[in-house]
Amino acid sequence: MHYVILDMEWDSAYHKKYKRFVNQILQIGAVKLDEKFNIVDIFDVTIKSSISKRVSGRFTQLTGITKEMMLGGISLSDAVEQYNNWLGDDTVTITWSNSDLYTIAENEKYLLDGKRFKLDKYLDLQVFIQGELRLLGHECKSQIALGTAAELLGITTDNYDLHTAKDDSLLCAALLKKHYNGAAFDNLIKDTNNPEFYKRLYFKPHFISRINDERIDKNTHVFYCEKCENKMKRATKWRYHNNWFNANFVCPDCGKKFVCRVSYKQTFDKLIVKRRIMEPKVKQQEGIEDAVQPVPTTV
Numbered sequence: 001m002h003y004v005i006l007d008m009e010w011d012s013a014y015h016k017k018y019k020r021f022v023n024q025i026l027q028i029g030a031v032k033l034d035e036k037f038n039i040v041d042i043f044d045v046t047i048k049s050s051i052s053k054r055v056s057g058r059f060t061q062l063t064g065i066t067k068e069m070m071l072g073g074i075s076l077s078d079a080v081e082q083y084n085n086w087l088g089d090d091t092v093t094i095t096w097s098n099s100d101l102y103t104i105a106e107n108e109k110y111l112l113d114g115k116r117f118k119l120d121k122y123l124d125l126q127v128f129i130q131g132e133l134r135l136l137g138h139e140c141k142s143q144i145a146l147g148t149a150a151e152l153l154g155i156t157t158d159n160y161d162l163h164t165a166k167d168d169s170l171l172c173a174a175l176l177k178k179h180y181n182g183a184a185f186d187n188l189i190k191d192t193n194n195p196e197f198y199k200r201l202y203f204k205p206h207f208i209s210r211i212n213d214e215r216i217d218k219n220t221h222v223f224y225c226e227k228c229e230n231k232m233k234r235a236t237k238w239r240y241h242n243n244w245f246n247a248n249f250v251c252p253d254c255g256k257k258f259v260c261r262v263s264y265k266q267t268f269d270k271l272i273v274k275r276r277i278m279e280p281k282v283k284q285q286e287g288i289e290d291a292v293q294p295v296p297t298t299v
């Protein structure tokens, strides 16, 4: 088994036939590594667009790929064929974040006419490195940039031409060689031939907005009085606002009122339920108003 770190640069261009913008791949860079993460080969091609004669200024600025370089490239179809032949068998393909996979799918759909990238086993290096950073006590909630992660892990990026496909791949290789952690790494290797892989990739987590949705367990609508722990009665309808259902509740024993809220987030693996119970705000304000109102004088 060996590893290939794949990186691509793409630019948005208008596709007349499909009447939409497509993130066309204009450069493929990849580094082949042996089982000890030593570099054994490098793949690097620039691609000539089939739908545009220009590249955006932003793209050139970021990647250094000029219009002339793009026009001197090979076709995407040839590039994919060369890449697939170069990849070989029994390979784990690694990218920095799974955004490359969406772009591959988009290019296969709109630009490749049936030809596909060879992609069997796959690992998202960003997920792995974020896990290692957390183990080292770094906080990283959102998706971290490759350069930032490298600096945090003590790899200087001065010698790399970041945002060129080849150098981004080389930097990923350096990160991996330094921070490989067997069990955590192997757990993240996915089989892209398993239909669940793409179901998961395209699944969009979302909040449930209908209280009668069949995925909701009705027991999560039940709230208990914080004072005497008795089951409360709902006094209003559920109102949905900013991903939360809100309703007023009242305790039948002590008469105390509460505002109760519940939210349901559907992820690919599970339904995440969050519940809150709060003192009603409105009543407190009324109390303050009552207190500051001057006592009417009788004549």
Ligand SMILES: [Zn+2]
Pocket: 225, 226, 227, 228, 229, 230, 251, 252, 253, 254, 255, 256
């Ligand atoms: Zn009570």
